[in-house]
Amino acid sequence: MGMGVSVREAIAKRAAEEIKDGMVVNLGIGIPTLVANYIPSNIKVMFHAENGVLGTGPAPQKGEEDANLCNAGGIPMTVVPGASYFDSTLAFGIIRRGLLDVTILGAFEVSENGDLANWIVPGKIVSGMGGAVDLAQKAKKVIVLMNHTDKHGNPKIVRECTLPLTAKKCVNLIITDMAVIEVTEQGLSLIEVKDPYTVEDVINATGAELHVADFVK
Template sequence: MGMGVSVREAIAKRAAEEIKDGMIINLGIGIPTLVANYIPADVNVMFHTENGVLGMGPAPLKGEEDANLCNAGGIPITVVPGASYFDSTLAFGITRRGLLDITILGAFEVSEKGDLANWIVPGKIVSGMGGAVDLAQKAKKVVVLMNHTDKHGNPKIVRECTLPLTAEKCVDLIITDMAVIEVTEQGLSLLEVEASYTVEDVMKATGAEFHVADLVK
């Protein structure tokens, strides 16, 4: 089952609630890029991209693209007032110093300990790991946005990742089409269930045990 536009948008909208005024943010490719559309106008944040921009703005209108301005995925961008440019060494320096408040990433698998596998599926063509390893290890908060199960219905939240890891014990929050799950020292904690599902549905679709929080929304 593919993910419809509205489902992707719903996940992105929920992720935007994690963003607070004044944050420096890095958004991964895929659903995470949609998060920018849902940040309230009165919340001022700076978007960081690994190729050297802090203060990335929305996508330009057609015909108004600047050939010199793109994000790490090569997609045309705009910049907001106060934006700055630097080389990728400094861009990675910002990440590695732990200066990013939040990074929002996609994933193939997340383990119950918060291990993240999101950069390669063996045998598939891959463009490289990009900044994923640094982002996952060093951002103050790591939020994963993904489908709860893969297209064959297999859980993507598992006891142990089978795919090569991006980073160990790095994920803080998982937001899927079915649920919002926090990774804690005591294990996974179910915080919210999407309206059309039950806690039992989430259990069936999850390949790891989780604690059900007292106030599941």
């Protein structure tokens, strides 16, 4: 099942609810970049880009792009008041010191204890791991946005990852087109189910054991 625009947007919108005023946040490529569009105007966030910007803004209007101003994925961007520029060593210093409140990443697989595989599918062309390893290990909170299953219907939430790991035990929250799942010390906890799916549907589409929270939204 391909991912419609509205599904991607719905996932991004739900992820935006996790971002609170004053946070420093890094958004990965793919669906995570859409999260910036859903931050309410009264919430002030500093978005961090590992190529050396703190305070990235929305995509520029057509014709307004600045050739010198792009995000880590090479996409034109803008900056907000108070933004700062620095080299990539400082950008990674910010990550490695644990100064990011949240990082929002895509993933190929997440295991039941929060292991993340998101940087390579062996045999496929890969753009490089970028800051994925550092982000996954060091951010205070790691949120994964992804389809609940791959295009063949196989679960992406699994007992153990089969793909090369980005980092172990790093994921805190998984938001998919079907559900919101928290990674806890006791395992995976299903806290929200998206319309039109049922708890049963989510359990069947998940390759690991799910604890159903007392109050599923």
